[in-house]
Amino acid sequence: MKSIKLFVKSLFYNSNLNIENMQGTGFSWLLGEYSKKNGVDLNDQILKEETSYFNTHPFFINFILGVWFKEFGTMEGPDYWKKVYSSAFAAVGDSVFYHSYRVFCFTIAALAGFYNILLGLFIYLALYNIPHFYFLFYGYDIGFKYGKNLIVWFNRFKVNQWGQFFDTISAFFLGFFLSVMIGVNNFTSLWHYFFGAVMLFMGLSFARILNVGIAFIIAVIGFGIILLLGGL
Amino acid sequence: MSLLLVIYAGIISVDRFAAFHMLFSRPLVISTIVGLLTSNPVHLFYIGIMLEIFGLIDVQVGTRITREDSFLAYVLSVIAGMGYFTSVSKMLLLLLIMIILMYLAGHTERWVRNFNKYLFLKGTIPTGKLIFLGACMAFLRGIIVYPAAVFLGIGILDYFNGIFDYGLSFKIYTVFLSIFLSGYLLRFLSFRSIYKYITFIFGLGLGWLLI
Amino acid sequence: MGKNRIFRIDDRLIHGQVIEGWIKYYKIGTVFIANDRVASDPIQNMIYKSIIPKGVDLYIYNLSEFSKSFSKRKWPEFLVLFESVADLISVSDSIDYDIDLNVGCVANRPHKYQISDTVFLDLSEIQSLCKLREKYAITVKKLPWETSIEIMNFNKLLNGDI
Numbered sequence: 001m002k003s004i005k006l007f008v009k010s011l012f013y014n015s016n017l018n019i020e021n022m023q024g025t026g027f028s029w030l031l032g033e034y035s036k037k038n039g040v041d042l043n044d045q046i047l048k049e050e051t052s053y054f055n056t057h058p059f060f061i062n063f064i065l066g067v068w069f070k071e072f073g074t075m076e077g078p079d080y081w082k083k084v085y086s087s088a089f090a091a092v093g094d095s096v097f098y099h100s101y102r103v104f105c106f107t108i109a110a111l112a113g114f115y116n117i118l119l120g121l122f123i124y125l126a127l128y129n130i131p132h133f134y135f136l137f138y139g140y141d142i143g144f145k146y147g148k149n150l151i152v153w154f155n156r157f158k159v160n161q162w163g164q165f166f167d168t169i170s171a172f173f174l175g176f177f178l179s180v181m182i183g184v185n186n187f188t189s190l191w192h193y194f195f196g197a198v199m200l201f202m203g204l205s206f207a208r209i210l211n212v213g214i215a216f217i218i219a220v221i222g223f224g225i226i227l228l229l230g231g232l
Numbered sequence: 233m234s235l236l237l238v239i240y241a242g243i244i245s246v247d248r249f250a251a252f253h254m255l256f257s258r259p260l261v262i263s264t265i266v267g268l269l270t271s272n273p274v275h276l277f278y279i280g281i282m283l284e285i286f287g288l289i290d291v292q293v294g295t296r297i298t299r300e301d302s303f304l305a306y307v308l309s310v311i312a313g314m315g316y317f318t319s320v321s322k323m324l325l326l327l328l329i330m331i332i333l334m335y336l337a338g339h340t341e342r343w344v345r346n347f348n349k350y351l352f353l354k355g356t357i358p359t360g361k362l363i364f365l366g367a368c369m370a371f372l373r374g375i376i377v378y379p380a381a382v383f384l385g386i387g388i389l390d391y392f393n394g395i396f397d398y399g400l401s402f403k404i405y406t407v408f409l410s411i412f413l414s415g416y417l418l419r420f421l422s423f424r425s426i427y428k429y430i431t432f433i434f435g436l437g438l439g440w441l442l443i
Numbered sequence: 444m445g446k447n448r449i450f451r452i453d454d455r456l457i458h459g460q461v462i463e464g465w466i467k468y469y470k471i472g473t474v475f476i477a478n479d480r481v482a483s484d485p486i487q488n489m490i491y492k493s494i495i496p497k498g499v500d501l502y503i504y505n506l507s508e509f510s511k512s513f514s515k516r517k518w519p520e521f522l523v524l525f526e527s528v529a530d531l532i533s534v535s536d537s538i539d540y541d542i543d544l545n546v547g548c549v550a551n552r553p554h555k556y557q558i559s560d561t562v563f564l565d566l567s568e569i570q571s572l573c574k575l576r577e578k579y580a581i582t583v584k585k586l587p588w589e590t591s592i593e594i595m596n597f598n599k600l601l602n603g604d605i
Contacts, residue, residue, distance in 0.1 A: 011253070012251040015251050015364070015370065016365075016366040017345060018349035019295050019345060020352055020353060025362045025363065032360075055294065084490060086455075086458075087457060088457065088458070088490050090459040093459070094292065094293050094459030095459070098291045099420075099467075100422075102255075106260065109260065110260065110284075113277055113281075118264075118268075121260075124261060125254065125255055128254075129255070132253070148486055149486065152489075160493055160495055163422070163497075164422075171423075171428045171432045172434060172435035174414060174435065175432040175436035175437075175438075175439060176435035176439040177435075178411060178439070179440040180439045181407055182443075183439070183440070185404075185407060187404065187407065196411050199408050199409075200411050200412070200418075203412045203413060203415015203416050203418075204415035204416075207416045207419035212289045213334075215416065216409075216413065217328060219413075220331070223324060227320055227398050227399050228321075231399050231401070291459075293463045293586070294459060294460045294561075295560060296460075
């Protein structure tokens with residue numbers, strides 16, 4: 001059921017997020033919207049029950065809705081698979097999109113930004129949102145087609161390897177990006193290389209022992225002291 | 233332009249906590265957009281890179297509220313875009329203050345979630361309306377918290393007007409702070425360490441050769 | 444106290460907090476799910492095995508098999524996931540490891556008391572955990588870097604001060 005209207009609505013489903021039922025309100029709301037569209041009669045009692053605790057990664061919501069409608073009326077019932085897939089997709093989404101893919105998109109966008117800032121902005125938004133929009137737009141149909149066997153569709157793409165794949169590329173591009181950043185700004189004296197290497201090594205070392213927020217504060221104070229002593 | 237910046241503050245808050253999730257709230261995007269609005273894109277691009285790296289070293293999981301890097305990026309970008317950073321010392325001072333205030337800004341999201349919970353537990357409001365109100369609350373939070381911090385920042389810089397001016401090379405400080413934070417980001421990437429560092433050094437070398 | 448030898452009670456089993464929080468934070472290479480329902484359901488088995496990051500071994504057992512298989516060899520590091528306090532109690536006698544016991548997420552149901560924003564326990568579960576407390580270090584928190592809810596407060600709950 002490819003619908004621009006439902007796609008746009010699914011972008012909002014997280015809006016009532018709270019620690020009582022997490023995204024349960026949004027899930028029930030979208031369930032009602034989809035039922036209107038596909039002609040399945042869901043009474044108020046069902047919609048009320050579906051406002052209970054629900055939490056998944058926002059990009060995967062329509063897959064779960066598809067599975068829910070497919071399994072509606074079966075012996076196990078849709079809520080069993082809703083719970084299983086919501087946990088599984090929370091794991092995949094957090095790990096792949098928030099941990100890995102975003103870093104990958106950033107390194108590419110930042111590199112492009114050195115050439116043209118607008119291009120960098122466009123690449124960041126486009127690269128990140130292509131899978132996001134694809135999942136939201138086609139997720140329902142795929143979820144409905146496969147039902148509880150939805151994982152078979154994801155296994156085609158070896159979903160558990162995406163994180164590692166993007167982390168590998170990101171490590172390469174992060175190195176590439178740092179060199180380019182130093183190069184385009186002409187920080188290319190021996191002193192700059194030395195100082196850059198020290199900063200990188202300090203970052204790597206601090207990361208083992210110190211929260212990044214505190215480390216950032218310490219670094220800003222440190223740079224302030226360097227500035228007062230004569231500057232870089 | 234001020235109206236556009238305030239509306240954008242609302243959109244950032246919605247994108248970050250309520251709806252869209254389309255990266256409008258990422259520091260690099262914020263800095264670039266504010267840079268384009270204030271005709272100061274290059275300077276802000278480097279601030280965006282630094283704060284983006286800082287923000288990437290965190291993952292939103294479950295009920296956890298991540299560090300408010302969007303707040304940091306918005307406040308610093310708007311103030312820098314409006315030309316209030318007359319020296320590096322002022323930029324570092326404001327960065328320091330805003331990193332601390334960032335935790336307070338993150339806390340305001342807890343209030344929004346509590347309000348959402350309160351509305352949900354009333355049990356009489358239709359789900360569609362709850363969604364609408366949730367998005368409105370997030371927007372409201374954005375247009376209050378972010379611009380308020382901008383005014384606070386401007387007030388602090390005005391207080392130091394004419395004094396505490398050291399350094400004019402903004403770029404070198406943002407670049408080397410970014411390199412420091414990149415150490416964290418590299419550690420954050422989670423595949424087997426030895427291959428990670430080899431891949432990173434390979435990228436570093438190739439970039440150096442090309443440049 | 445083995446920081447990377449953890450038994451966790453989480454009724455959602457594997458989700459974002461488990462992978463991003465516990466597995467990646469402690470660099471854990473071996474994960475067990477001890478659960479009768481998951482072990483007997485091939486699709487759930489496939490789902491969890493498909494989402495666990497590459498390089499992490501996942502073993503899924505029912506509760507009776509778990510005790511036997513887990514004791515067969517010494518695991519240097521592990522995360523074992525249980526769906527409920529009762530599941531954990533049913534295997535706890537056969538475990539001789541020095542472990543950290545974490546209560547991460549237990550859903551709210553009638554007659555349960557709120558312990559944290561994600562943990563709701565009834566009196567029998569609190570009593571069981573108090574017994575386990577004599578043997579193991581217990582934390583009540585979602586993520587490793589959070590501060591644990593003070594488990595000593597359980598005594599107040601047991602004394603009727605609810």
